[in-house]
Amino acid sequence: xxxxxxxxVRDLSLADFGRHQMRLAEQEMPGLMAIRREFADQQPLRxxxxxxxxxxxxxxxxxIETLVALGAQVRWVSCNIFSTQDEAAxxxxxxxxGTVDAPSGTPVFAWxxxxxxxxxxCTMQLFDFGDGQGPNMIVDDxxxxxxxVHKGVEFETAGAVPEAQADDHEEYRLILESLRGSFAADxxxxxxxxxxxxxxxxxTTNGVARLYRLARDGRLLFxxxxxxxxxxxxxxxxxxxxxxxxxxxxxxxxxxMLGGKLAVVCGFGDVGKGAVESLRGQGARVVVTEIxxxxxxxxxxxxxxxxxxxxxxEQGDIFITTTGGTDIIMAEQMARxxxxxxxxxxxxxxTEIDMAGLARVPGVVKTEVKPQVHEWLFPDGHAILVLSEGxxxxxxxxxxxxxxVMSNSFTNQTMAQIELFTxxxxxxxxxxxxxxxxxxxxxxxxxxxxxxxxxTLTKKQAEYLGVDVEGPYKADHYRY
Ligand code: NAI
Numbered sequence: 001x002x003x004x005x006x007x008x009v010r011d012l013s014l015a016d017f018g019r020h021q022m023r024l025a026e027q028e029m030p031g032l033m034a035i036r037r038e039f040a041d042q043q044p045l046r047x048x049x050x051x052x053x054x055x056x057x058x059x060x061x062x063x064i065e066t067l068v069a070l071g072a073q074v075r076w077v078s079c080n081i082f083s084t085q086d087e088a089a090x091x092x093x094x095x096x097x098g099t100v101d102a103p104s105g106t107p108v109f110a111w112x113x114x115x116x117x118x119x120x121x122c123t124m125q126l127f128d129f130g131d132g133q134g135p136n137m138i139v140d141d142x143x144x145x146x147x148x149v150h151k152g153v154e155f156e157t158a159g160a161v162p163e164a165q166a167d168d169h170e171e172y173r174l175i176l177e178s179l180r181g182s183f184a185a186d187x188x189x190x191x192x193x194x195x196x197x198x199x200x201x202x203x204t205t206n207g208v209a210r211l212y213r214l215a216r217d218g219r220l221l222f223x224x225x226x227x228x229x230x231x232x233x234x235x236x237x238x239x240x241x242x243x244x245x246x247x248x249x250x251x252x253x254x255x256x257m258l259g260g261k262l263a264v265v266c267g268f269g270d271v272g273k274g275a276v277e278s279l280r281g282q283g284a285r286v287v288v289t290e291i292x293x294x295x296x297x298x299x300x301x302x303x304x305x306x307x308x309x310x311x312x313x314e315q316g317d318i319f320i321t322t323t324g325g326t327d328i329i330m331a332e333q334m335a336r337x338x339x340x341x342x343x344x345x346x347x348x349x350x351t352e353i354d355m356a357g358l359a360r361v362p363g364v365v366k367t368e369v370k371p372q373v374h375e376w377l378f379p380d381g382h383a384i385l386v387l388s389e390g391x392x393x394x395x396x397x398x399x400x401x402x403x404x405v406m407s408n409s410f411t412n413q414t415m416a417q418i419e420l421f422t423x424x425x426x427x428x429x430x431x432x433x434x435x436x437x438x439x440x441x442x443x444x445x446x447x448x449x450x451x452x453x454x455x456t457l458t459k460k461q462a463e464y465l466g467v468d469v470e471g472p473y474k475a476d477h478y479r480y
Pocket of ligand 1: 204205206207234237238241242266267268269270271272289290291292295322323324325328346347348349392394401
């Protein structure tokens, strides 16, 4: 704690470097800056205490300062151990008016290269806003904060935090440990805290899936807005964002020539579509795998060969997982890949590449080429390169999506926070998406910057189509 601001970041003296990048990012984030201007007087988030867990990048720094500009108190962590830009974290702590010696910004607990223990320690720092107050709002990416609160309440209701079982995932063991400490200090902490939470806005596909599961099982504790499925989020960030940041990650990690290489993209959803464009843009020969006949057919119509992973395991030069699923590339398959094949994941969790199995291959030797780039040498003398230890490589090996596309996502986030905070009681304990007129508003806020000239419907045309001149223009079932 310095000058009253709590933080745990790599190096506060990086703040100027972060601030310069934020200044440039603000220019590229017209939606977010327009929302700041629109709500500056109103201060709709005054009284909001926002616990945020979302990649601590430069773009997120601009989001954090937008929430603060609208009146919120904020505490922030990253939702991935490798995704923090240390200069962004430092700049947010120091704040626009502060100095390294006297920071006056927002508490951040995040640095690039956290251990898993440190990750869960950081996440636990979100829950104490001082004076015995917890957060009343959550911004989540992947759902780890929401999970922690729900598990906390579950165990407090049961009256005990269970012991970890031998086959529990290491992360679950760490969650249990974190909650055990909290339970020992205050056996009703999360129960009280959850009762005060007005809602969560969730950023990504995997996190949203967790929310719908909680709602389906009748276990969701507060209203949620699914930001991912705003059209201006998943059809832009997931696709065009990855189109930019996938090759960025590959280049920074390996600098290998992509043209002519055989790239295998597992999954042809929104992220997969962007990944394919990214690799094709560099002249790679791209093939995809899918389990969904609709997405497989889409891929085929795009002129892509749809294969089984097994068909190409020995020929592929680059393997990218984008499924959000589990057990996509197994150790036994990695053992059969070409020498120096690159294996990387851009799905949210590290469940797609069998890293645990890889580490157990007899005689395998892991060498760090540089942080987040590892060579795994098999006993037969051939090696593969695994990026970011199987975690999101576009954030681990590069700096994630660019500002302009994140402005779309984060304008949705900010509007979701305003909705949930200012309309308590209007949202039930369910998962919602933002109404279409707000989705269209997000898009509208990004048109001028690109010189787009939008045609206005005449009254007659609008009547013919059965829509209002001001929109919304499409029915909710329209798929874009
Ligand atoms: P999506 O549901 O649109 O796409 C996933 C696709 O993978 C689906 O078409 C599904 O049929 C397919 N799939 C599932 N299991 C498969 C298997 N075993 N083999 C082949 N294909 C399989 O989801 P979306 O939005 O594309 O997100 C994918 C993942 O990326 C999620 O984990 C999401 O959270 C994450 N994400 C990552 C971002 C990043 O910056 N790296 C940005 C946005 C999302």
